[in-house]
Every structure is written in structure tokens, then in C-alpha cells.
Amino acid sequence: DSGVTQTPKHLITATGQRVTLRCSPRSGDLSVYWYQQSLDQGLQFLIQYYNGEERAKGNILERFSAQQFPDLHSELNLSSLELGDSALYFCASSVQAGPGEQYFGPGTRLTVT
Amino acid sequence: GNSVTQMEGPVTLSEEAFLTINCTYTATGYPSLFWYVQYPGEGLQLLLKATKADDKGSNKGFEATYRKETTSFHLEKGSVQVSDSAVYFCALGGGSNYKLTFGKGTLLTVNP
Numbered sequence: 001d002s003g004v005t006q007t008p009k010h011l012i013t014a015t016g017q018r019v020t021l022r023c024s025p026r027s028g029d030l031s032v033y034w035y036q037q038s039l040d041q042g043l044q045f046l047i048q049y050y051n052g053e054e055r056a057k058g059n060i061l062e063r064f065s066a067q068q069f070p071d072l073h074s075e076l077n078l079s080s081l082e083l084g085d086s087a088l089y090f091c092a093s094s095v096q097a098g099p100g101e102q103y104f105g106p107g108t109r110l111t112v113t
Numbered sequence: 114g115n116s117v118t119q120m121e122g123p124v125t126l127s128e129e130a131f132l133t134i135n136c137t138y139t140a141t142g143y144p145s146l147f148w149y150v151q152y153p154g155e156g157l158q159l160l161l162k163a164t165k166a167d168d169k170g171s172n173k174g175f176e177a178t179y180r181k182e183t184t185s186f187h188l189e190k191g192s193v194q195v196s197d198s199a200v201y202f203c204a205l206g207g208g209s210n211y212k213l214t215f216g217k218g219t220l221l222t223v224n225p
Contacts, residue, residue: 002156033212043157043202043215056212090156100206101147102213104156 003027004105006091012111018079021108025072025093031055032074033094033102034066038087049074081112115140119203119216126193126223134188134219136177136203144207146170146179146186151200151218160188160201193223 003026013019025032034046036059045058049068060066063081068074078085088109092102120135138146145164149157161170166181175190186203203216 002158004156042217045212045214048212058212092157100145101159101162103159104149106156 002103002105004091004093004103006089006105006108008108009106010109010111012113013081014113015081015083017081017112018077019081019110021076021078021089021091021110023074023076023091023093023105025074025091026103029093029095029103030072031094031096031102032068032072033092034060034074034076035090035092036087037090037107041087043090046076078110083112086110086112115144115205115207115214117203117205117214117216119201119219121217121219122200123220123222126221128195128223128225129192130223132188132190132193132197132221134201134203134221136186136188136216138184138186138203138205140184140205140207142207144205146177147204147206147213148175148177148186148188149202149204149215151202153199157202193221195223195225197221198223 005024030051033048037043046060048056066076088107090107091105094102116139147162148160150160151157161172163170163179169178177188200218202218204213
């Protein structure tokens with residue numbers, strides 16, 4: 001158990017819908033990272049927050065957004081969903097803002113039908 | 114930009130065989146290097162890390178040495194077990210945006 005929690009574990013929704021994925025980092029970790037894992041793209045970095053502020057952006061679509069709240073939990077919002085958005089979404093946390101080990105949650109499996 | 118290339122899988126071994134999974138990287142500066150493992154149905158777990166040249170990371174019988182001259186960080190284990198069956202990811206951390214850059218992953222299956 002990494003100490004990072006993600007909810008929900010599974011999510012099935014229809015195209016065009018909007019969903020919110022939630023992540024609680026390990027106690028004491030200030031950085032939260034979001035990743036998308038799919039068979040064709042592999043593991044892709046989406047976005048990083050550090051202590052409430054956006055720190056880095058990766059291959060995140062404009063239809064996707066995220067935020068980190070004062071209690072340090074984070075939410076990833078996915079809207080106007082398409083079939084191709086079906087993937088595993090992982091949250092990871094680390095204590096620092098800079099490069100270092102990250103601790104991953106169990107993931108949310110999103111299926112868009 | 115940063116990139117990681119790891120050997121294509123899948124890799125299938127018998128129990129107690131020797132394992133090598135190759136990983137090479139491209140990066141500016143002095144990145145940290147990691148191996149993560151993903152067991153079926155689970156998230157990624159940090160297996161080992163090295164933060165500077167010639168460092169050796171080790172954990173659970175796995176080892177990898179940070180070789181700057183060959184830009185490599187190959188994962189090795191002397192005697193694999195069935196329970197080592199998983200997907201292994203090589204990753205690089207560094208650069209101005211602090212993200213981890215992952216290789217595509219190598220599926221390892223160990224048969225009894």
C-alpha cells in the first residue's frame with residue numbers, strides 16, 4: 001500500500017459525458033502528478049501540482065483539467081469524453097517539487113462507451 | 114527532450130533464471146533513474162533508484178547501475194521467481210518540469 005488513494009476504482013460512462021477522478025496523496029506529500037496509461041500510448045504524464053499550484057503540464061488535452069485543493073487532495077476532470085479516453089488514470093505523489101521517487105495510487109479505470 | 118528506451122517484451126523465463134532488462138536514456142543534465150514494477154491489476158511501485166553516475170540501486174534481489182558513459186540503467190536479478198511476473202518500467206526524472214519520463218514497459222512472465 002503506497003498511501004495514495006484514488007476513487008473511484010472503476011468508472012463507466014458514455015461519450016460526451018464529464019467525470020471527476022479524485023486522488024489523496026500520501027501524508028506529507030505536497031506534489032501530485034496525474035498519468036494516463038493506455039495500451040497504445042503507454043504511460044503518459046498529464047499534469048503536476050505542487051502545494052496547490054500547477055507546476056508542470058504534459059500531454060493533457062484541453063478537455064481535461066485538474067486542481068489541487070488546500071487539503072492537498074487533487075481532482076482530475078475529464079469532459080466531452082471520447083472513446084479514446086478509455087484508459088487507466090493514475091495519481092502519484094511525492095514530497096518534493098523536483099525530480100524524485102513518486103508513489104502511485106491503484107488507479108481509476110475509465111471506460112467510455 | 115528526455116526519453117527512455119527499454120527492451121521490448123514480453124520476456125518469458127523459467128524460475129531461477131537470470132534476468133536482464135535493458136534500459137537506455139537520453140537526457141540533458143544529470144537525471145535520476147528509476148525502475149518501477151506494476152503487478153497485475155495494481156499501480157506502479159518503486160523498485161529501485163539511482164541518483165548519480167555509478168550509483169547502484171538494489172531491492173528484493175534486483176539491481177541496476179547508473180552508467181553515464183553508456184547512458185544505461187539495466188535491471189538485473191540473479192534468480193527470478195514466479196512472483197516476479199509483472200511489467201517493469203524504466204523511468205528518468207529531471208529537467209525543468211520535474212516529471213518522470215517512462216519507457217514503454219517490459220512484461221516479464223516467470224514459469225515454474
